[in-house]
Every structure is written in C-alpha cells, then in structure tokens.
Amino acid sequence: MIMSERAQFELARRLRSPDRPTLGEVFAFLSGLYFRGKLAYANVFAQPAPRTSGVLVITPNRGLVPATTPIGIEDLRDFGTVEIDENDPRYRDPLERDVKRLAKKLTADCEVILLGSVATGKYVDVLLTHLGKRLRFPADFVGRGDMSRGGLLLRCAVDRNELPYISVAGAIRKGKRPAKLEPRRYSK
Numbered sequence: 001m002i003m004s005e006r007a008q009f010e011l012a013r014r015l016r017s018p019d020r021p022t023l024g025e026v027f028a029f030l031s032g033l034y035f036r037g038k039l040a041y042a043n044v045f046a047q048p049a050p051r052t053s054g055v056l057v058i059t060p061n062r063g064l065v066p067a068t069t070p071i072g073i074e075d076l077r078d079f080g081t082v083e084i085d086e087n088d089p090r091y092r093d094p095l096e097r098d099v100k101r102l103a104k105k106l107t108a109d110c111e112v113i114l115l116g117s118v119a120t121g122k123y124v125d126v127l128l129t130h131l132g133k134r135l136r137f138p139a140d141f142v143g144r145g146d147m148s149r150g151g152l153l154l155r156c157a158v159d160r161n162e163l164p165y166i167s168v169a170g171a172i173r174k175g176k177r178p179a180k181l182e183p184r185r186y187s188k
Contacts, residue, residue: 002029003073015073023057024067026076037150038115039067040157049110052102058116058123060084063094064102086122099130111136111165115153117146118168128168136165148180155184 002012011029014021028036039055046054053066061082082090102112114137116123127135140163141149156163 002026003076015071015076020070020072022067023059023065023069023071023075024055026071027057027067032150033154034146034150037153037157041153042067042113042115044157044160045113045162049106052105056098056102058084058095061090061094063096063098084122086125092126095126096130099127103130103134106131106134110134113137113165114168115149118142118171124168133167133169135168137168137171138163139166140164142171 001007002015004012005016007013011021011025015026024035024039028039042055048054053068055067056064057067059065060079062078082088084091086092106112112127112131112135114123114127114135118124118137118141124135138152140152144152152163155161
C-alpha cells in the first residue's frame with residue numbers, strides 16, 4: 001500500500017519525494033503498535049554514548065541504521081530482498097559489522113537496550129557475541145508477544161516510566177505469558 005504509485009496519503013507521497021520520511025516513521029507505519037511503541041520508548045529513554053545514535057534499527061540488509069535516517073521507495077525494496085535470518089550473510093554480515101563498530105565506541109559502563117525479540121537468536125546471537133553483558137532488555141518482555149511489548153513500551157513512554165533491564169546473557173528469555181494490559185486510549 002505505501003509503495004503504490006496511486007497512494008496519496010502523506011507518508012506514501014513523501015517516500016516518492018525529496019522530503020523523505022525517516023526509517024522510524026516508515027517502520028512505525030508498517031508494523032503499527034509494535035514498532036511505534038519501541039520507537040516512542042527509545043526516543044524518551046535513550047542516553048546515547050558520545051558519537052553514537054541513541055536509537056538504532058536492525059534492518060534486513062544494512063545492519064544498524066539510525067531511526068532518523070531518511071529513506072525512500074528504493075530503500076524499502078532493498079529491505080524486502082533479504083529475510084531476517086541469522087544464517088543469511090546478507091543479513092548477518094552488515095549487522096555484525098555495525099555491532100562490532102558500536103562495541104568499540106562504547107565505554108565499559110555503557111548498556112545497549114534491545115527492544116526487539118529476545119526469544120529467538122535472529123538478533124540476540126550476533127548482538128551477544130559482541131556486546132556480552134552490556135546487552136540488556138526489559139525484564140517485563142519475558143512471555144510477551146510483539147503487540148503486548150509494543151503496548152507496554154508505548155504506555156511507559158507516555159507515562160515517562162522506564163522499565164527495569166536485565167542482561168540478555170544467561171536470562172530466561174521465554175516464560176509464562178503475563179496478564180493482558182488493560183485497554184487504554186491516548187489522545188493526540
């Protein structure tokens with residue numbers, strides 16, 4: 001829908017114009033609540049190390065990309081050519097390259113907070129190899145699905161309530177599903 005030449009909503013028009021939307025805007029549109037919650041939370045609580053972007057997105061074929069990076073239709077097409085699969089070098093190699101660079105920039109006391117899925121190795125394995133105990137995630141993610149995590153993160157961003165983090169290394173990453181979040185409305 002967003003890539004259609006006939007699409008006339010603002011985001012679709014911007015993808016085809018010189019005033020390109022950011023990676024964060026496009027991914028928030030494509031995945032709805034899940035990514036919107038992650039982006040809102042990260043923008044509120046990120047405390048970037050010097051010379052680093054505070055909010056990085058794992059992409060299918062470009063590694064870690066700042067959420068503020070402008071993208072267009074061709075970028076989306078390129079993303080669509082590669083599956084996020086830890087065994088595919090088109091995904092893994094750029095991610096590994098960028099994680100190595102990031103790890104070199106970080107001081108010993110810096111933490112990297114993963115707001116993506118910790119239940120599978122598709123992100124975690126590469127990140128853990130180079131970040132070790134500095135790789136952390138919200139403890140409240142255990143047992144939650146994508147939408148539940150997105151809703152939780154959006155609430156926390158709105159309420160300015162930062163979640164407690166635990167190290168991914170050695171953590172129980174799959175667990176009993178927590179109670180559903182109570183419905184909530186947000187005004188614009």
